[in-house]
Amino acid sequence: MKRNVPIARQESLVVPDVQNPFVHRLHFGILDKIQIVIMSVTVAPLRLLMAGMCLVLAWPLAALSLAFRTEEEKRKPLTGWRNVLRPLIVVLCRGVFFMGGFHWIRVRGQRATAKDAPIIALAPHSTFFDALTDVFLDLTTVVAKAESEKVPIFGTLIQFTQPVFVRREDPNSRAVTIQQIRERGQSGGAWPQVLIFPEGTCTNRSCLITFKPGAFYPGVPVQPVCLRYFNKLDTFTWTWDGPKAFACLWYTFCQFNNQVEIEFLPVYNPSEEEKNDARLFAHNVRAVMAKHLNCPVTDHxxxxxxxxxxxxxxxxxxxxxxxxxxxxxxxxxxxxxxxxxxxxxxxxxxxxxxxxxxxxxxxxxxxxxxxxxxxxxxxxxxxxxxxxxxxxxxxxxxxxxxxNSNDTVQFAFQLFDTENQGHISREGFTQILCNAFKMNTQDVQVLFDKVDCDNDDKISFDEFKAYAEEKPEYAKLFKTYHELVQGNGHVENNGTPPKAKFD
Missing domain, CATH: 1.10.238.10 (EF-hand)
Incomplete structure (x- = not known):
């Protein structure tokens, strides 16, 4: 039978090119497994130890720079003696990645100043290793989850960037976050650049998902930055459905060298229309980055x-x-x-x-x-x-x-109320469903009992409507029946519309 599908396949509702950007699977070959086994008992433990030492050394320096700040100082960029230790902290943080095997970092393009581009939009966001970009940018301000503030050692280093914290479960957090980004973005270069991952979560880099508008509300120039990883075995990607965080870390430490590229694209200056429409601004910046990365976009x-x-x-x-x-x-x-x-x-x-x-x-x-x-x-x-x-x-x-409109429900109720009693009897319900929809008597009785909530052996309009709302799929069947009655002008004596009309 030829199946008709009359719903228009609007471009806005077509299935995306990438079905699941939140899944990642690692496929190890024999040589990969041998390498991981050997590196796990030789190089990887040393890398982990050395990277940990760099972190431990950077942590007290960052804590010292943040110590004894007043509430007023917390609302301003770090200056004076609090910023003196920044170069050393940055070197130690770079050491963390160097010890982890990130020996070769290719940089393309030129970074703009905070005055020319107050906001940096980085994509695709696929792993916690993306933090390397912020280290390369001298620990500039980041937008981070509020929970990260409490992570030992890492929390202090994140606080050193003077981040904008996002509390996803707080309904007021979105407005506060946007306001903070706007204030920093419109400071004329007084604040360091704000580094934002506009996708808001990690993907497998197969596409660019929807950019959140937060980075674009200030309406200031944005510098897009593209991030690429080149290892044949992708141990970096950390998604919702895939290897856990420690597995990604360990497998990456077991690679001989981890190759990364950071590319600064030209500064994107928004038009007046984009300044007034953050979502349009975000959409257009994503389009530029997707074209440069040669990857599709989705609305995940x-x-x-x-x-x-x-x-x-x-x-x-x-x-x-x-x-x-x-x-x-x-x-x-x-x-x-x-x-x-x-x-x-x-x-x-x-x-x-x-x-x-x-x-x-x-x-x-x-x-x-x-x-x-x-x-x-x-x-x-x-x-x-x-x-x-x-x-x-x-x-x-x-x-x-x-x-599932009121008219449809009213018509269907009247259709079943064969004796105009103001309620549906078991007999009338059985007659219509058996004849019109070819149900067997046993199934009809089961359905009747489900609709008859108060078990008084009759279905009131309120009970009928409540069940129609619970299962709106019935509405289309009732509507089809209604259209058949209207189009044909009558129903056969046994309650069955002419079968030809169903074809």
Whole structure:
């Protein structure tokens, strides 16, 4: 049977080129394994020891520079004697990476001054080793998670950069962070440059995900900086689904040499339109960097990572939660709380991260039929024969949501209320579903009991509407039935619309 898929494949809702930028797999060859074994008992422990010594030496110097600051001093750049130790701290921090095998760092382009480009946007962000860039920039200001402040040794060194801390769980943190970035960005070079990873989370460098607008709200010139790693075995990448932090660290220490390139692109001066629209500014800077890196862009964000984690907790594959949340939020108006609710609902239907026709039918307590297949096809946007979570969200928003109107629910209720009693009897419910949707009597009884919440052997309008809202997929079936009745002008005596209309 030819399946019709009438939902327009808008460019804004097509499946991204990169399905999962948050996964990384290491594939070791025989020689790689031999090298890691040998290096693990020879060079790597020495590298770890020497790198640790550099950290331990840098830490008290940074702590001394930050000691006894007043609240007023904390709101100003480090100056005077507090900044005297910076060159030594930077040398020791560079020593950490040198001892870890980062012997060759290629630098291309020229770094702009803080006055010419107050903000540096670095991408792609794929690993904690990206901190090397900040060390190379003489420990300029960074934007970091608030939790990093409490990390022993590293927390003090991060504080030495006078960072802008982000508290993701604090609803007011976003406004405070933007204000601090704006103040520093518009200081005319008084503050050091602010180094920002606009992607906001680590990816596998296969694409550039959505740039958060925080770095672009000040409307000041930004210098894009591209970061590349060249080792054949990518032990650097640290994503949500992949090797853990210590594994990445150890495997990297077991490499003979770790090759990195830092490339400064020309300063991007925003137009008046971009100054007034931070998201447009961010989008255009990302486009410049993606073109230079020759990689695609996607609309994945940190919210997708949270959905991945939620999916894993629901015993679904982690990638099931990847939907390009920001895109769906903008195009469909679905917020984070709704998306998590959809994911929990999806989990009840899907057994393996995909919904097939059998599972769809079972969820709706309906037998497989041509009518059901047509509704399934509306959700199955790529005609793969299954519905993933992204397709499910789009289907609910573009198919079931609009169909689940008060008029549709009212019509469906009146359709089942065959005797105009103001409620649906078990007999009327059975007659319509058995005849119109070919359900067997046993399945109808089960469904009736689910809808009849107060167990009074009749379904009120409120009960009917509540169930329709819980399972809006029914709305499209009711709407199809409604259209058949309107288009044909009558329903057959047994309650069944002419079958030809379903074809």
């Amino acid at each position: 964000t940190y919210d997708d990572c949270r959905l991945m984690v939620r999916a894993a907790r629901l015993k679904l594959p982690m990638e099931a939660g990847l939907v390009e949340f920001q895109k769906l939020h903008q195009k469909l108006g679905v917020n984070s709380k709704q998306m998590q609710g959809y994911l929990e609902k999806f989990c009840k239907i899907a057994k393996s991260g995909q919904i097939n026709l059998e599972e769809f039918a079972s969820y709706l307590h309906l037998p497989k039929s041509q009518a059901l297949e047509e509704v399934f096809a509306l959700y199955d946007r790529d005609n793969s024969g299954t519905i993933d979570f992204r397709e499910y969200v789009i289907g609910l928003s573009l198919v079931s949501g609009p169909a």
